Amino acid sequence: MANRGYDVVVDVDQEGDLGHTDLQEDLEFHSSNFDTTPSGRGGSKVQPDSTSSFLPGPGPSSSSNAPSTSSGRKHYLWSLPFYAQAFDVDTTEVVRRCTSTIYPRANFLDVLEGNPDLYGPVWIATTVIVILFLTGTINQYLARTGEQHFAYDFRLLSGAAGLVYGYTGLVPVGLWAVLKWYGSESANLLECVCLYGYGNLVWIGVSLVAWSPWGILNFIVVALGLAFSATFLLRNLYPVLSTTEAKTSKVLLIVVLVLHTGFAIAIKVLFFAATSPVGPNKGDGGEQSGPVTRWEDWVGR
Structure with missing residues (x-):
């Protein structure tokens, strides 16, 4: 191989020192203590592993029952400010979130x-409850055209309230x-309720x-x-459910889909x-026993 670079000439005497330099006598090694403040300088030395103002402190946990505010005060579960935090949005933000629900272009949890x-x-x-009752x-009225009297069954309203409020509130909590229970760190109760809502x-x-x-x-x-x-729910819940074991996440996805299918069937x-089980039965002429259900009777009272 060709010799490229510089030629170095080293003068070595008979005693073996390099350039008349005795390494053992001329070089001295001293131990250094980096924790000691140099003399003649004031102030304290910041250690490399210090967690002072150079690193931000941990933020408040989203799952805590007493989250801290920017002023250091805590809101407890039984205090009104604790629940007021869940309504800290304006109309523009709510409309934006509704638009992201109808036209999903990103994960809804990222939109939040x-x-x-x-x-x-x-x-x-x-x-949804009011419109379900009206429609x-x-x-029911169109299905009973020709009958002498049509009874406005207000059990439709209570049934709609129990179905929608129950499903939207209980399923996310469960x-x-x-x-x-399965150790997911990314699960957030308020985000689950918000997603279903x-x-x-x-x-x-x-x-x-x-x-x-x-x-x-x-x-x-x-x-x-x-x-x-169902596509909206599964798409946004999958990143959260996937933090558990593979078998567990698949079971949870199936459970979510089955419950949502049952909710849709109940609405239908x-x-x-x-032949709705909560509406007037066919062939009864619109007359029902028990609670007053006709609008004329409600006005009469």
């Missing part, structure tokens, strides 16, 4: 930006509890169409609503079927 709310879910669920009543938005559109007297059209509309809302059977 760490600030889940209950304002939107509460109003969406309430709107369900219209559907899902969060199961995830915590905004997922109910699709049922407003379904209710506005599924009141028609054509049963096949109602079935198709409810099926489309089920497919859209209770409100958009001519």
